[in-house]
Amino acid sequence: LLTARMLSELGLSKCADTFVGGRMIKGLSGGERKRTSVGVELVVKPALVFLDEPTSGLDSFSAVQLCLVLKKVARAGAAVLFTVHQPSSKTFNSIDRLILMHHGRIMYQ
Template sequence: MIGGTFVRGVSCGKRKQVCIGLEIIISPSLFFIDEPTSGLDSTTALKFIELLQDIAETEKTVITTIHQPSSQLFHKFDNLILLSKWRLLYFGKASETMVYFSSIGCSPLISMNPVES
């Protein structure tokens, strides 16, 4: 559905891209996007996150929720707020997440995707 109208032959991922594209054209200073990669294949999800990075580099604020991102997507984020059962577990640079959890005794025994730790 785009603007309240169903469009035949348009996949869920494409509809999501069009809707987000329409929001980008308006050019707000803050973007809050809920699960933009859901329903997208890994290549499209990565390209979309890179697009959001480009937007953030134009002095815009981009906030998004991502559930279980691949390690490749995870490493694209600058900052991370990690919640569990509505409680704050971590807030800081995404690149320092594993260092933080290791410092409090929560390091994985093997190298793995930080999201799976």
């Protein structure tokens, strides 16, 4: 049940039975792979989620959907931290707390 819900929230229901694939075998697209990777981590209900560039390579809609899923995970009690180097305005709007860093120093929070 949790897996089906995670597939739905990440927009992956249509490819639930699709082979992930690789260099030699076609399977999921790059964006689908990225969302699958995040979903695999979230389905175990971790206390801490730390992601590096989870929205890179995703279209705008998928990036916002992923941020909304991460927001749900945070509201359920997990600490969620992730880096984003070039967020869209829509992605920005889905973030609860922002820490802006430059060369390792906090510039804004």
